[in-house]
Amino acid sequence: MIETGSEAPGAPSAGTSREAAIPVLLLHGATSLHDIWSPLLPLFSATQPVIAMPLPGHLEGEPVALDRPVTIERLADDIIAIMARQGVYCAHVVGNSLGGWLALELARKGFAASVTAFSPAGSWPDERAFLRIARAMVFACRVFPLLRPLMTPLMRLTAVRKLLFSSQMKYGERVSVAEAQRMLLGVCHCPVIPPLIASFGNGGGLKPMPPLDIPVHIVWSGEDRVLPREVFMPPMQQALPWAAYSILEDAGHVPMYDQPDAMVAIIERSIAMATAD
Template sequence: MNESLISTPPPNKAETVLLLHGATSVHDIWAPLLPLFPANYRIIPLALPGHLDGEPVDLTQPISLDLLSKKIVLEMHRQGIESAHVAGNSLGGWLALELARCGFAKSVTAFSPAGSWPNHKAFLRIARAMVFACRVFPLLRPLFAPLMVFTTVRQWLFASQMRHGERISPSAAKRLLLAICRCPVIPPLIKAFGDHGAIRPLPDPSIPVNIVWSANDAVLPPAEFLEPMRDAVPSARFILLGEAGHVPMYDQPAAMVAHIQESIEQTTANVTMNA
């Protein structure tokens, strides 16, 4: 994990916020949000296990979402953090919900979370696209990287993920491409999803859960994927994030921070009401 991305809190820090990126992505993706958080928050953009800069996983052993969740909690405990507010995108959003299930998360803000699909055909469509990218991008990376200096190329390359790919710097774009090339955990993780199914119901996590779905999500379109997630997490508050794609960090960073802060404030309000 790039330690330069972790904010150093003052002694009177207010809250710790754990940020979890999506599958094949990298923790750098949260960079547009970091300057927008209050200065007294400790922000931890974590590299997911099995991803670029993340903790290696043993691919000879069964891979599961539960395994990734346990590794994340253990890493937080190693840093002296027993609980935190958790925000995640896509796979990171699903993991955030699992961290609520196990009692680690103080609040959850899940942006277009993975984990729900209306039918097996929809699951296969997403799964095959991810496995294809992991296999093909390493072959194409020598061709793509020199082209990242061109704004139109970055916009085109990331069009399926976000509305404003042109806002990504050439260096950040190269990191995202590298992350896709170095993500060996994806094929076995996809197999585990196919074997074990979608997210298990989370009827009442007893903490604030805000699920923020990008209105222009082309990867997990809300018209198709939102309702199955609502069925799985009926106690959550569902919000549409306008003018944003599946990976909204470069599209709506200020709105994302506002939604995370809202989840945190709901926790504070709940504590006050129960006092």
């Protein structure tokens, strides 16, 4: 868990502004880790509390019991419980990929003061599109632990980092050696992914949601190769036709290293809309 900002996160209290009291909660994608938000953290206002949390069932995240079905709703409930133990009962929720889907579910559950979702998962046009993504994720979780001893030293080569992350981001060479090795470690420690994927295949995609009284901004990366916007954004728009949509140009599916300044500007606009009198 990474926490920044001079204000302690938590619920609004007497004598504090809503903007100062409500933190930004950053949720990463499947097989990723909370470090992925590092390029954004120095760009937020020093007075804005920011929490980058590891998702349950991921590296450094709280364990998830696998003796019962793992669903997106259950993960959202787990996040709410984790935040409650830290005294946080509301947040401006920002998510990428799986984290974007979770951000929307947290809004459905009344936890979010605003939502900014970057290339959120949860919508697919047909079973074929779903299976392509699902098989790739399960394959990575099974194969990367076997290849890690070979791949870890290769991360020292800029060309290798750029190639390895080419499907995720446009400028993979911006990832440092240490960050790349951490990312690889993260892929190797995601026990929650196979059962979560199984729940998606049982009709567990994003369910339509009625209009909410909070800002919900869905931002698709212009060069997303994992969830190409021409395929995956239309069904999202059908499920949430009332949300705001925009395109983040010159960025891949995981855009934190591609466009950190633009991402923070978008997030701050959502916060400003939520806190406007």
